[in-house]
Amino acid sequence: MAVGVDTFHAGLVAPRPLRRKLAQDLDCEACVIGGGFAGLWTARALARRGFEVVVIEAGRVGSGASGRNAGFVGPGYAEPLDGLIARVGLDHARELWALSRDGVELVRAAVHGGRIAGVEPVGGHLVVRRKDEERATHREADRLRRQFDTPVDVWRTREVRGVLHSPHYFQALHFPEAFHINPLALAFGLAEELERAGVRIFEDTEALRADLNGVRKHVATGGGRIRAKHVVLASGVPSGRVWPAVTRGVIPVSTFIGVTEPLGEKLYAAVQFPGAVSDMRRAGHYFRRIAGARLLFGSGITTRRSVPGGLTGTLAREIGDTFPDLVGAKVEHAWAGTMAYAVHRMPQIGQIKPGVWLAAAFGGHGLNTSAIAGELIASAITESDERWKLFAPFGVVRIGGPLGRIGVQASYWHMRFKDRMEERRARNASAHRTPMRGEPAT
Structure with missing residues (x-):
């Protein structure tokens, strides 16, 4: 029985049989509710510290957001640095950012040892601008290097367009330590490692x-x-059902991913960069080349959880608009991925009450932050480590039910509208600016 059969990821890994359902009473030291990355990483960290762990999953391991995302692994959170610094101050923000980088290294260590089949890590992440703002790009890179100890390079417009043949892209930040993977393969690999270590995992439970x-x-x-x-x-x-207040503080937000038909050399000409790519808009595009000369392309943010009609056509049009050389490329696979967001756009990590821990609301940045969440919780339980308290300013804040979801959706619509207006103004300004010596006309 396969998991996530509507995603392209599932076709790249061998299907796993359904694990047994819990059918008896059990005693253990730690019960982890959830078989996605947060639960798997936490169980792994506890098991490595000698704890007896049981994991229960309502569906299948990796069947939620953990196995349905784009597979980008890099530092950071859903909340941008400016907002993080404004909320907790520079020193606190530096510590939180360092934890996000630690999460990247945990994932790297797991996937680069060759023990997990099908994960296929590819290095590098370009975060591209859709506005001509070279000075702002250099300022952001300088801040990341000086204040957050993060290796990052600035790519000028000529360099970006040399590897991404799109008129919409200008400068970019290149994160050489980031990488992309097949996330479903990682979820499967972690679960199998846990079972070899004696962790009991129950699905459909x-x-x-x-x-x-x-x-x-x-x-x-x-x-x-x-x-x-x-x-x-x-x-x-x-x-x-277990802790209602937590649910009231988390909102499901969906994004949509499509995978094209095999495009052959046409893809390698249009997208020469092999790593992950995302743009700097508040609700922008993200993409990467994957097996068989196909493009995985993500777009959109919505609070609706159903897949809209005509999704493959919509994604195909967005690909063609972004890359004129790929106009007419067909999207063969498309699906929705539902993420959990908190109102402050930061993970909810920590102790709710003695012996009860929370790791949720990773806001589309769960590959690195779920890994560090597991380490923080396990070290708190076994070693009285209090680093989890760095997330204390980002507790459970009630969203507000259906009206709250409407408000969140309206805010995303506003952000997209604002992005379009800013891009339009930037294009108009660029069209009337005289290029400097040596600068390519854009």
Whole structure:
């Protein structure tokens, strides 16, 4: 039985049989609720510290956002640096950013050892501008290097357009330490590593209710009850049955991904950069070349969870608009990926009450931040490490139910409109500017 059969990722990895469903009562030291990256990394970190761990997953391992995303691994959070600094100050922001880089290295160590089949890491990430703002690009690179100890290079417009044949792109920040992978292969590989280490994983096992008071917690499922000293809530968009307040503080946000037909040399001419690419808009495009000379291309942010009609055609038009050489390219696979966002756009990581831990709301940046969340929680449980308190300013804030979701959607529409207006003004200004000596006409 395959997982996520509507995604292209699933076709690149061998299908796994359905794991058994919990059908008895169990005792363990730690019960992890959720079989996505947050749960898998936390279980891994605890198991490596000698803990007896049970993982329960309502669906299949990797069937949620963890196995359906674009596979970009790089530093940072959904909240941009300016907002992070404004919220907690420069020194605190530096510590949080350093943790995000630690998460990248945890993933790198897992995928570059050759032990996980099909993960196929490819280095480099270009973050491109769709406005001609070379000075701002240099300022951002200088800040990342000087204040956040992050290797980053500035690519000028000529360099960017030398590898991305699009009239929409200008300067870029190049992150050489970032990389991209098949995320579903990583989820499968982590789960299999856990089972070899003695961690018990149960699929099709939803947490229906829980008693999280007292020294010994109780988590009830349809087939049995788990008694544990520690419970970790690590599901992407919590069901609300275990800890309702957490669900009220998380909103599901979807983005859409498509994979083209094989494009042959036409793709390699249009997209010569082999790494990951995203643009700097608030709700922009992101893409990478993948197996078989295909382009994986992501776009859009919405609070609706259903797949809109005509999605393959919409994505094909956006690809053609971005890359004139790819006009007419067909999108053969398309799907929605639902992420969990908090109102402050930062992960919710930490202790809710004694023995109850939360790792959720990674906001589309879960590959690196879920890895560090697992380490922070495990080290807190086993070593009294208090680094998780760096995330204390970003606690559970109630979204506001359906009206809150409408507000979030309206804010995304506003951001997209603002992006379009800023790009239009930048194009008009660029069209009337005289190129400097040696600068290519754009």
